[in-house]
Amino acid sequence: MKIAVASGKGGTGKTTLSVALSLSAEVPVILLDCDVEEPNCHLFVGIEEDESRDVFVPIPEIDKGKCDNCGRCAQFCQFNAIASLGSSTLVFPELCHSCGGCMKVCPKGAISEKNRLIGRIGSGRRGDLSFASGTLEIGNPMSPPLIKEVLKRAESGRLVIIDSPPGTSCPMVAAVSEADFVILVTEPTPFGLHDLKIAVETVREIRKPHCVVVNRCDSGDDRVERYCAEQKIEIALKIPDDRRVAVAYSRGGTILDAMPEMRAEMRRMLNKISTKLGEMG
Amino acid sequence: MKIAFSSSGDSLESPFDSRFGRCRKFIIYDDAADSFEVVDNSQNLNAAQGAGIQSAQNVVKAGVAAVVSGHCGPKAFRALSAAGVKVYNCEFRTVKEAVQAFKSGGLKEADSADVEGHW
Incomplete structure (x- = not known):
């Protein structure tokens, strides 16, 4: 089962949720950081990279x-x-x-192909958690080829969590393209809602089952909830706006360190998604 | 010789366009004959990428020796340099004013791009 964690707006909590899901699961997990323009899952999972590989794309060379x-x-x-x-x-x-x-x-x-370096993939493992992360070369405007390489680290039959890049353009579509399910993380602000709507349109267009997680749920207004109710989109989890989360985050800790009760919530959400996908066949 | 001026219309009275890659038209002025022709560049207005490169190809195809525009990004500059086309950056209200400034020798040739791409 592959679950992509995406959003329209940046900074809503994709990495927070991806890491929390990965560390809470009761089965072996592969966590793929596909936010290759600024990967940061590694800061929270504490896994030393034991392998690093350069990624190239072919470009023309004219004789x-x-x-x-x-x-x-x-x-x-x-x-x-x-x-x-x-x-x-x-x-x-x-x-x-x-x-x-x-x-x-x-x-x-007169034209042959030569390789152009676009980034690198680092990977490692600790216990039941396998981790791979892509880092785009600075100055390279095109991330989808690297994202697709990171996605090759997924293994069938395993739980795969994909931390997607923000936005709804090619990088986000590339990251969620192979997912069975997409979790859209948002916040109850006008920007959060505006970008959530675009993200919902995108996942509907590419026919991905999805749900919404509202982060810092008590910080704004109820328009995100009203929108989800109107559109019949399930809000699978609401994460409160809690200073303890920010304190933990600033020290490289996770939401599970700040709110241990979230572990059960993460498991409940994973089980629910798994059941839903099972029902859909 | 022929010189390309970036323009938003098709006459000498048209507003001078400070963008090279995404100007609507090029006024191709021939200083020997004191006449001009118009090259359409509107296909680049909505190009996702590479507008400057396409514009460079357009003016090179028109046989110009120089380009007078507001600004020139790095890819357009590389393309124009490869074709031996000189670049002059300036700000004018109309194409006519730019033509006069060029003819009087008041413009300085650029030796590199003066803006980043997608400025």
Whole structure:
């Protein structure tokens, strides 16, 4: 069972919840930190990385000896990653989506592929908790290829918790794409509600069963609850706004350190999701 | 020689556009003939990425030796430099004013991009 923890708005508590779920489960867990632009699960799970691997994507390399600057590669590229400028043809690696189309359309066979480093994956294990985390290279604008590599660390038949990047664009979609269930974490503020609506639209579009967790539930108003009731979306858990959580967090502790009673809540939520998915077949 | 001016319309009286990658039109001025033609650039207005690169290809295809615009980002500058096109950054109200400033030699050639991408 793969559960992605996502949100529209950043800072609502995705990592807090992902870590708490992973540390509460009664079965072995694989925790995947897919928030590759700023991964931080490792700060809370206390696992030393015992493996690190670089991740590359293929990008075109043009053999100037064979290229006659006909411009077909530039014309083909939908991402403007190649420019044909009269007497020269330029590649802009950071715009390339690695489709390989330019190589296919080149009549001179002048384009080959070379590797471009986009980030690295670190992983480790402690007891029943396996952990993998992606870190995007600074300056690289494209995270989905790295997120997809992190997701390959999932194993079928295991409980997998995916900490997704914020937002609802390609990185978030990549992170939740293989999940069986999505937990949307929000907060009862106007921003929280606004971005929750966009996140709900997104998971509906890609047909993922989902529920909502309201973090700092007593800090705002009841509009998130009213919205969920109207839309018939289950609020699976409400986490109170408690200073003890902030204190624990500032020391690298988890919500379970601050509110031990949350462990039972996390287990209850995991069991409920598992039952729901079982019923759906 | 031909010089491309970024513009939001298709005449010399049109407002000068300070954006290179996402200007609506290029006024391609020929100083020898004192005439101009218009190159449409509107397909780049909503490009997700690479607007500057596409604009550079457009003006290179039009055969210009120089570009006069408000600002030029790093990818556009790299593309224009590769094609040997000179870049001049300036601020004017209309294209006509920019043309006059260019003809009088009052513009200084840029030796690098003057803004980050997606400014």
